[in-house]
Amino acid sequence: MVISDLRVSVEGKEIVRGFNLEVKGGEVHAIMGPNGTGKSTLASALMGHPKYEVTGGKVTLDGQDLLEMSVDERARAGIFLAMQYPAEVPGVSNANFIRTALNSRRGEGDEVPVLKFHRSLQAKMKQLNIDPQFIDRYLNEGFSGGEKKRNEILQMAMLEPRISILDEIDSGLDIDALRIVAENANSLRSSERGFLIITHYQRLLQYIKPDFVHVMMQGRIVKSGGYELAEALEAQGYDWLKDELGIEDESALAEV
Amino acid sequence: MALSDSTMVNAPLLLSQIAEQYDEPSWLRARREAAWDKFVSMPIPRIEKTNLDNRSFDIVDARAVPLRAENQTARELVGKIPNIPCVYVRDGNVESSAVPADLAAKGVIYCSLHEAAQSHADLVKQYLGTVVADEDTKWHALSSALWQGGAFLYVPRNVSVDEPFLFLHSQSSTSGAYPRVLVVGEEGSSFSVMEVVLEEQEESTSVHSQVVEVIGNPASRITYAFFSHSRKGATHFVTRRALVRQDARVEFIGANVGDAFTVELVENRLAGAGSSASTNVIGVGHGRERMDLTASMVHEGHHSESNILLYGVLTDRANSLFRSSTHIKEGAVAAGSEQSDRMLVLDSRARADAIPMLLIDENDVERCGHAASVGKLDPNHIYYLMARGIPEKRARKMIVWGYLEPTLARLPLMPVRDLAEAIIDEVLV
Numbered sequence: 001m002v003i004s005d006l007r008v009s010v011e012g013k014e015i016v017r018g019f020n021l022e023v024k025g026g027e028v029h030a031i032m033g034p035n036g037t038g039k040s041t042l043a044s045a046l047m048g049h050p051k052y053e054v055t056g057g058k059v060t061l062d063g064q065d066l067l068e069m070s071v072d073e074r075a076r077a078g079i080f081l082a083m084q085y086p087a088e089v090p091g092v093s094n095a096n097f098i099r100t101a102l103n104s105r106r107g108e109g110d111e112v113p114v115l116k117f118h119r120s121l122q123a124k125m126k127q128l129n130i131d132p133q134f135i136d137r138y139l140n141e142g143f144s145g146g147e148k149k150r151n152e153i154l155q156m157a158m159l160e161p162r163i164s165i166l167d168e169i170d171s172g173l174d175i176d177a178l179r180i181v182a183e184n185a186n187s188l189r190s191s192e193r194g195f196l197i198i199t200h201y202q203r204l205l206q207y208i209k210p211d212f213v214h215v216m217m218q219g220r221i222v223k224s225g226g227y228e229l230a231e232a233l234e235a236q237g238y239d240w241l242k243d244e245l246g247i248e249d250e251s252a253l254a255e256v
Numbered sequence: 257m258a259l260s261d262s263t264m265v266n267a268p269l270l271l272s273q274i275a276e277q278y279d280e281p282s283w284l285r286a287r288r289e290a291a292w293d294k295f296v297s298m299p300i301p302r303i304e305k306t307n308l309d310n311r312s313f314d315i316v317d318a319r320a321v322p323l324r325a326e327n328q329t330a331r332e333l334v335g336k337i338p339n340i341p342c343v344y345v346r347d348g349n350v351e352s353s354a355v356p357a358d359l360a361a362k363g364v365i366y367c368s369l370h371e372a373a374q375s376h377a378d379l380v381k382q383y384l385g386t387v388v389a390d391e392d393t394k395w396h397a398l399s400s401a402l403w404q405g406g407a408f409l410y411v412p413r414n415v416s417v418d419e420p421f422l423f424l425h426s427q428s429s430t431s432g433a434y435p436r437v438l439v440v441g442e443e444g445s446s447f448s449v450m451e452v453v454l455e456e457q458e459e460s461t462s463v464h465s466q467v468v469e470v471i472g473n474p475a476s477r478i479t480y481a482f483f484s485h486s487r488k489g490a491t492h493f494v495t496r497r498a499l500v501r502q503d504a505r506v507e508f509i510g511a512n513v514g515d516a517f518t519v520e521l522v523e524n525r526l527a528g529a530g531s532s533a534s535t536n537v538i539g540v541g542h543g544r545e546r547m548d549l550t551a552s553m554v555h556e557g558h559h560s561e562s563n564i565l566l567y568g569v570l571t572d573r574a575n576s577l578f579r580s581s582t583h584i585k586e587g588a589v590a591a592g593s594e595q596s597d598r599m600l601v602l603d604s605r606a607r608a609d610a611i612p613m614l615l616i617d618e619n620d621v622e623r624c625g626h627a628a629s630v631g632k633l634d635p636n637h638i639y640y641l642m643a644r645g646i647p648e649k650r651a652r653k654m655i656v657w658g659y660l661e662p663t664l665a666r667l668p669l670m671p672v673r674d675l676a677e678a679i680i681d682e683v684l685v
Contacts (some may be wrong), residue, residue, distance in 0.1 A: 083643070092641075
């Protein structure tokens, strides 16, 4: 996936302001940064949320123009966004939802056999330590914050995307749940799959070691490095970096 | 609108024909005649937001005979459930009536109301018209005057029946339909009823009146489920009311689909202490459907509990009004009640109104909650499903089905559930 000079506005305000990044198969990129610097907006815009208006730039996945695609087309092309606040959809069972999603991706005539699907779903739920009853429960309805996050990872495991974007998957997770989620995300690392991990904290990155760490401020990447950059931020906070870069207001809405 | 001359001549004739055909006892015939007089003299009621001034109360086709070939859907449904106690009525005529021998041996009575008026006259006389009185409203009087082909169910004390009792009414002629159902659950009995009303004919100008009376004697457990598919043209009046006595529980679970003009009341009178009731109804309206649905709970007994759950889905130019009404009368100490009314408008030309009503005469009430919402599909739900690769159209459909599924899943007969799903699927395309 190649993102070049991406600009995204929400309700007329530009939040992502010239974002550049290339994520190749097998790579894990972490995007860090304080609140309000445009990280989640970037994630939602890549997925195509209708509230986020792309005003400039280009995004391609395997050479295809991602921005031309509808939300479902992007998903079928291999983009997966583990959401910060997944919707609760009453009356739609988790299993039905995941199977429909999987079959939409595989296409007509190549639907996964029902038994095979359930075996695979059950195995993955076990890995994620998800209660088997969740199969028939309605999509995220009444799930705790941690259960929702695990359900996002379950979907990712079932759909096997090309690019996985994890938007603050660590928020609302206790340390054990974080470990389980991270282990499962790690097990999905492959040369075929790129990761974009959005987080405030270095904690998650201890479990999913990124190849690249980028810091986002004022709606763009202001510094890139390896894992040591995440460690430096954890030890010294963002103020150190702001001082170094001469940034006073890091927010996406800051005047530049 | 005034009744036509032909109605004034033909309807009393129909009344005598029915009474003669079924050799009805004189008390029943006298009731029919008294009810007819009430029907003629009673005014057309005023219903807030639903105008009945232009609805015809005329009785079309004074003798109900099946005009067309049998409704295949109805026949297939009967064929799919051979071992279920069933009363099948076609255009007011009793097509078949069966109750398995083991149930009959336990004293369970299930037959057409005509048959019951002969074979169990004492029970019919004791209960008929006690829950839904002729005087309540013009169409209740109409039902008492002209009912045809209804069902009578009696479950004796402490008898539990697992399989549901099916009442199937299929209307293929253009004449008015007046199904009447009387259900008596004796103390400690437990059972369920599945009512199916299928209307095949469009553009009838007749008036239909259906009345269902359920008597839940102390500590009985009764589930009364219904599925109705009604068509445009006629005016439909439907009243299902239960008397819920001490420690009894009555649940109404229903699905209405169609493009008809309907005024429907589902009511529980929680007369006994510790009685409880729930009403869970979905309505799917299409075309120019006009539905005025009231789900009502009347609390009289102390520690009585009720729950109303309504879901509406409106498409095309359908226009539905769902009222949920709870009346806690003085003396219904520590009563508890919840209402939830959610309506989904799928087309910009469709309309939905949700009106919660609470009338509380008692100071000591345990809880009384209500929630009502009218809106479109939640764009965040659609986005979430699409973000997993599900195309928009499919995603919308899944969310709508998510609204309806939990209620449909509670219908006690699988073939009825399948039928309801197939009809709704056709309507929502």
